[in-house]
Amino acid sequence: MHFPRIPLPRTGAAAAVLALALLAACSKDAPPPEDVRPVRALTLAAGGVNASAEFSGDVRPRYESRLGFRVGGKISARKVDVGTSVQRGTLLMQLDPQDLRLGQAQAQASLRAAQTNADLARAELKRYQDLRSQNFVSQAVLDQKIAAAHSSQASVEAARAQLREQANQTGYASLVSDTDGVVTGIDAEVGQVVQPGTPVVRVARTDEKEVVFGVPEDQVDELRQGGEVRVRLWADPSRAIPGKIREVSPVADPATRTYTVKVSIPASEEVRLGMTAVVDLVRQSDHAAGAQLRAPLSSLVQNKGASSVWVIETVNGAQRVRLQPVQLGGVAGNDVLLAGGVRAGQTIVTAGVNLLKDGQKVKILSADVARRGDAEAEAGGGK
Incomplete structure (x- = not known):
């Protein structure tokens, strides 16, 4: 007798599969190692x-004179160029002296006329003194002659002073250097008519030099406390030149908003005007x-x-x-x-x-x- 085959439930296999799925769902990846x-x-x-700061500046003369003629006139000659070394008394420029010479001649003529009038006044005074001694003239007339003589003598002194002044002005036609130095600028040329006092030549002294640079406003107060200053030239950066802060501007530059600082350096022929320099400011901290x-x-x-x-x-x-x-x-x-x-x-x-x-x-x-x-x-x- 044949019985039909009845399928049995696969309970064990299903349970195993379910368990594996649960384990897979519950398990997580291991955390990665922390980045070191x-x-x-x-x-x-x-x-x-030592707190230090560096600033860039340039070498300038401490004293630079802007020279001009003390009289006006037309420039007739220029004897120097930019960069020329000059000594005290060196001729720099000349004015045309013709008009000044004519003025001097006029002053001489005025002096001679005043002297002639003074001689005449003295002669008249002597005559009136004789007449007064004989009682031929009154004392009032004699007093007038005495006053006239004194006035004529004063005119002589005034004319003589005018002549000396005119002679000085004739000498002012030659512009000479008042110090030893170097010509740093020419502001007028031959043929130009200048007024008295107009700068025409710039002469800088070479015996005292300084480095000029700008300091930001947040460091200027610390700079005023002082400290060691060393200057190095771009032409010779290995050489350190000792310096001294000479001046700190109390007012900031309106364009750069920096305060101008001037550092004096020793005189040296190797340090030439216009050189670029680096200023190293060192301040010792509280140890x-x-x-x-x-x-x-x-x-x-x-x-x-x-x-x-x-x-x-x-x-x-x-x-x-x-x-x-x-x-x-x-x-x-x-x-x-x-x-x-x-x-x-x-x-x-x-x-x-x-x-x-x-x-x-x-x-x-x-x-x-x-x-x-x-x-x-x-x-x-x-x-």
């Missing part, structure tokens, strides 16, 4: 440093306070308008970074002075600061960890 970023770091060290630490400019991060640095700290055995705001105390060459926010002994990131985030794990490149103390600070400030 290699950085360069520096351990801050306390010590006095005892120890408030300023030195760090590279590359370690600074701008966060919400404030300057900050990444401080490396050890958290649960791992080195992580934390953003720390700092106060700046100035610039020293390629480094910045940290006046607050960090302390000596802390380690900060010096390279790769823009790729970090707060709490990120880092790896310090051991070859780049360094300490900066007094010796290196002194070397950096005395570059």
Whole structure:
């Protein structure tokens, strides 16, 4: 007898498949390893440093005279060119002296006429004195003759003074240098008619020179406190010339908004007028306070308008970074002075600061960890 085959339910297989599906749904991928970023770091060290700043300027004479004729006239000769070295009394320019000579001749004629009148007045006075002694004239008439004689003598003195003045003006037709120096500019040429006092030649003294440059308004107050000044010429950057701040302008230039500073330098033939110079201003920080630490400019991060640095700290055995705001105390060459926010002994990131985030794990490149103390600070400030 044949019975039909009845299929059995596949309960065990279904359960196994369901279990595998549940396990697959509940399982998650293993978290990726935390990114560790290699950085360069520096351990801050306390010590006095020299805050320095460099400014570009040019060499100028301390004294430069704009010379002009004391009388007016037409320029007839020019004896010097720009760059000519002159001595005291060297002839620079000449005016046409013809009109001045005519004036001098007129003054001489006036003096002779005044002397003739004075002689006549004295002769008349002598005659009237004789007549008065014989009582032929009154005392009043004699007094008039005495006054006339005195007046004529005064006219002689006035004419003589006029002649001397005219003779001086004739001598003023020649413009001479009043000092030893060099001609730095010519403002008039032959044939030009000039008025008295019009500048025609510029002469600069070469015995005293200075470097003139502009300082931003945020540094001028610190500059007035003084400090060491060194000047280097572009023609010879290896040579440092000691200088002294002579003048700081109290008013900013309306165009550049900078304050003009003048630094006196020793006289030297190697330093020529117009040379470009770099002025290095060095101010010694307070060594005892120890408030300023030195760090590279590359370690600074701008966060919400404030300057900050990444401080490396050890958290649960791992080195992580934390953003720390700092106060700046100035610039020293390629480094910045940290006046607050960090302390000596802390380690900060010096390279790769823009790729970090707060709490990120880092790896310090051991070859780049360094300490900066007094010796290196002194070397950096005395570059």
